Amino acid sequence: MHESDTGLRARLVQVGVDLVTAEGAQALSLREIARRAGVSHGAPRRHFPTHLSLLSAIARRGFTDLGDRATKALGTGGASPRGDLETLGRVYLDFALTNTGMYELMFRHDMLRSDELGLRETSLPLFGVLVDLVGRARPEADARLVAGSLWANLHGIAQLWSWGSLQLATGADDFGPLLATALDAHLGPDRR
Known part of the structure; x- marks a missing residue:
């Protein structure tokens, strides 16, 4: 057959x-x-046609998985924008730290830079969710810039945590306090 x-x-x-x-x-x-x-x-x-096009198809599966996890986690509703950002941050960091190979592949610069590989349409909607939540949490700010900075911060936490650097430098045994500090830095202190 x-x-x-x-x-x-x-x-x-x-x-x-x-x-x-x-x-x-x-x-x-x-x-x-x-x-x-x-x-x-x-x-x-x-x-x-190229090795990169196959890698891109594999990475799209990673973005879809991450997006599905985020949608499911945020689907319960009722949380504040900051609460939803904390949930999204936890989902992102958990994905990065439990799927290190896929996470590394998803954010390879050569694939994200190329329009023809189609990763933008799978990666940008998740960034759009982040921008929307930041815009609701900080309506006075340029939500795209704050969201980009927060994303870079989360990406850095994920990378440095996976290398063991943050645990060594901070003594933390969980990324939760780092996530809270990143949210405070980008959104202002939590006023709950």
Whole structure:
């Protein structure tokens, strides 16, 4: 039985997702993905013209997963914008720290820079949620700039935490106090 082109494309992406989850972004070679998918090393090129286009399809799955987690966590409603930002920050940091290979792949500069790979339409909606929440928490501020700064802060926390640097420097054993401090820095002190 011959597998459909759509089925093989989906299988190559799933193998890539499984591989990045188990072994990290550095393990994502076309040859290894093809081997694990049980196809010739040239087969991925029929569905993905470049290695980068296959990596982009794998990274899109990461952005979709992160977006789904954020939607689910924020779906309960009723929280203040700051409370929702704390929830979103926790989801982001938890994702980054429990899916390190996928997180690294998702934010590779070469993929995010290229319009043709389609990552912008999967990554920008989540940033839009962040901008909306910041705008509601700080209506007097330029929400895009504050959201960008907060995102950079969260990204830095994730990276430095994964390296063990923040635990060493701060003595923290949980990223929660760092998240609270980042929110205070960007939104002002919590007045609850």
